[in-house]
Amino acid sequence: MVAQAPSAVVPRRRVIGGGGRWVPYAFVTPFVLVFLTFMLAPIVIAVVNGLYSSQSSGLGFGGAETVFVGLRNYARAFADTDFLFSFVRVALYGVVQVPVMMVIAAVLALLFDSALVKARRFFQFAVFLPYAVPGVIAALLWSFFYQPSVSPLVQGLQAIGVDADLLAPGTVLWSVANVSIWSNAGINMIILFSALQSLPRDTFEAARLDGAGELRIALSLKLPMIAPAVMLTTLSTVIGTLQLFNEPQVLQFITPNISSDWTPNMAIYAVSTLGRDAHLGSAMAVILGLVTLVVSLVLVRFTNSSARGGAR
Known part of the structure; x- marks a missing residue:
């Protein structure tokens, strides 16, 4: 009886470009949705809201209407000495x-x-x-x-x-x-x-x-x-x-x-709730966010410069 030679194993070809390309996006999508909803959207809303203001119409009997005022709320925030001094207090x-x-x-x-x-x-x-x-x-x-x-x-x-x-x-x-x-x-x-x-x-x-x-x-x-x-x-x-x-x-x-x-956070809360001026509060919140961003970037830049200097 003659033994048969083992048949060669044919390797399987990996299919490239199949229907699995969407899988990484499926895993990333929940994070993207949460980030857009709870991180990016509030920032955009605050920036836009700070460009408007509520003004009474009809001699005070027609209610309030929202009008575009540009950077006026930001100017009011920078003119508020108590708000500016709150930054000095938290700096100290x-x-x-x-x-x-x-x-x-x-x-x-x-x-x-x-x-x-x-x-x-x-x-x-x-x-x-x-x-x-x-x-x-x-x-x-x-x-x-x-x-x-x-x-x-x-x-x-x-x-x-x-x-x-x-x-x-x-x-x-x-x-x-x-x-x-x-x-x-x-x-x-x-x-x-x-x-x-x-x-x-x-x-x-x-x-x-x-x-x-x-x-x-x-x-x-x-x-x-x-x-x-x-x-x-x-x-x-x-x-x-x-x-x-x-x-x-x-x-x-x-x-x-x-x-x-x-x-600063207390000032924003007081203006938005007690002062009932959410537009000015939004402008103050944007200013606080920008200050936080600048301080963080300066700290990171200083730390990286110190690390490079120490490595030398």
Whole structure:
């Protein structure tokens, strides 16, 4: 009996240009729709709405009509000294709050990454827990510690002869900053700690063999190696500073030293709701968005320039 030679296997030809070309678009479509609906559309509406104004017609008896006024609302916004000073206030707030926030987050991340801290998981959870508390609730909790009549903190300071008023005109800004730092330091710490965990440990072991201490390793190796994560957290903190709203809005009810236009977001809210001028509020919102964009671009440009200079 003669054995038959095995038949050659004919390779299958891959069909190019089949009906699967639409599959990537199907996956991308939900994101595009959400982006257009909740990100791009509000921006376009705000820009267009800021170019119009509501004016009474018929000696006030014919209702209000919307008329095109061009850049008049933007001129009114720039002529509002209280609105402009709110940017100065959040700039002063950010000059102190952003570095303090980043230093606290970086120190905690470095400590948790080292072998110095015991019960690491417990302390990480304790530091991150305030971030899970909504900003309004956090402001309400801290308002209890700021009111002299019920605050154990203020009463304790007064008992040792320190006349503390945490809601005074000169201290209320830092009281608001304290609430923000308490609430957001944990999430920044988690981001930096995650970046530290991805670093190669061989580099640190080699540095220890060369005689470098833990502080030298942290400052000269770990922090430069997680520079992108530091940049990300710094940028998000700066943007959050410009969007400050919840904390001062809540504390406004317990102190007269926080006005309705204390921050840009509060000024926009007051004009749009209390002032019933949504068109002027839209113009202010566009200005705030442009300022945030410019500050973000400047920060990114500065960071990239510093990184290139350090690489040389």
